Amino acid sequence: MSFNFFKQFKLKSPSELVKVTREALLALDSKTVAEVRLLEKALEEVDKNLVAMKHMLMGEGDAEPNPEQVSQLTFEACKDDFLELLVQKLPSLGWDARKDSVNIWCTLLRQNIGGRQYGLEFIEKHAELLDFLVSCYETKEIALNCGNMLRECARYPSLAKYMLESASFELFFKYVELPNFDIASDAFSTFKELLTRHEVVVCQYLTTHYKQFFRLYDRLLGSSNYVTRRQSLKLLGEFLLERSNAPIMMQYISEVHNLRNMMTLIKDPSKNIQSSAFHVFKVFVANPNKTPAIVNILFKNREKLLRFIDNFHLDKEDEQFEEEKELLIKEIESLQPVE
Template sequence: MEAMSEPVPEQVAQFAQECYAIELIEALLVAMPRLEFELRKVVVQIVVMLLQRSIGSRLPTVDYIMRHPASLFIALRGYEDAEVALNTGIILREMLQHEALAKTLLYSDDFYRFPAYIETTSFGVSCDAFANMKETLVRHRAMAAEYLREHYERFFAAYTQLLDSQNYVTKRQSVKLLAELMVDRNNYAVMMRFVSDENNLKLVMNLLRDRSRNIQYEAFHVFKVFVANPKKTPRVEAILRRNRERLLAYLADFSPERDCENNMLFTL
């Protein structure tokens, strides 16, 4: 049996142009739920190939999606159908490799669909949705930091829902990502605003009392930022002073490997 030959560049270019002309990427994504399992994998391969195709420094498919962003949002909404969510999730992840597309999603209202997808879907779909939300926030750090500065209130109002999640995996991933955002130099202004709010300190101190030692451990990395801040607001400093002895006792016993629960009560 003869091996398949490599595609001829001219043929690939012609195929890509025809895809753009008839809006095939959008059509394939819309049709995904009606396709058989193996055909879905073929669609993923086609779209990923188109996204990776370059002409010198140009990325024609990225340029096309910037002009016609519907496919970006169709891929995101694939999380609403468990049958195709992991397929469209792969395509979305490939799209988010490109800063222009990540910015388009982040600055859209559709970005705020992520918390619902993370909270209300099956384990596998939820983890994939979280991975793509994280990708949007950390791959292109300077761009995302600018967004967080400009939309601080809206972002953290939504993100707090994930920190309060009843799902262990969601809560742990969310606290860990929060710590990562707080220590990123690009997010200095966001970090200072976050640690100046006593309500955020209360939230993190409650996470220090979580039943899971792993969540306590991730929360500790956020708590350290409050303590290390040399410009504490009076209310934040008052809470830390009120709980000084309790915190010292807590930290003396703190270990991510311990099996016992920490039921320390803080005065908030």
């Protein structure tokens, strides 16, 4: 019976499949007790249609998808409001249907039909869907599904740029500290993807939103949550030391507040946090164009810093690390206060 069912659905044309799936998604609006059975039937219909759509797009078993059907389905699904409905109805769907929705979303977004990316074009025109997906981190049942969809979107510069510049981006600073570890970790993965995937887009964003971004980032570096502190500090080192972010790094290492943060973090009880903080701290010291304020802070704390660096060791031998330590020690020893 199951075999006949799938055979029946494979006979639907792409346009018919999109049409009946859209109608079933719309039917999920049924709310009253009298319509409970109708709602159940609509959910069953959505489940079946999404499976059929996934198979048409991605193939089934050893069977490869039909390129012509994939093209037609992509065009039909991205023509009207189908993708919008698919996202909006995620909270109403079951576990399997949500998983299928993610696969469909990601597959449609990757399609290039005759030089056009219909999925990408649709989302660019309906970018508010990305804000909705970000807000879904607050809904436990669909948070991880939406995270997968967001990271797929982050692969594209235009969508990553929108997400970074949107007001909803600030929500990540809250979501990475959610009490649910899986959701917080997923949110951090998306956060990291947005800050490291597209160098030019990230540099433009950080240049324009420097104060606002680092004000929020300071909270992560000072978080009482060890995982948040460790991950945020490691990520800071990654995107600051990107060559394309050199102007951002120079501004960051010219500010006394940031130096004080790193000097605090290199004394953290955690060796991992010490190591990541040291990775950023050494840039303050090695900078040949240190501001007078930075020089004076380093000079004032010279003896403590020299003792710390001399006693600081990694868990495994690292020749480059030892060379860096020697250079830092020489640099700090040679410091003189600036009037």
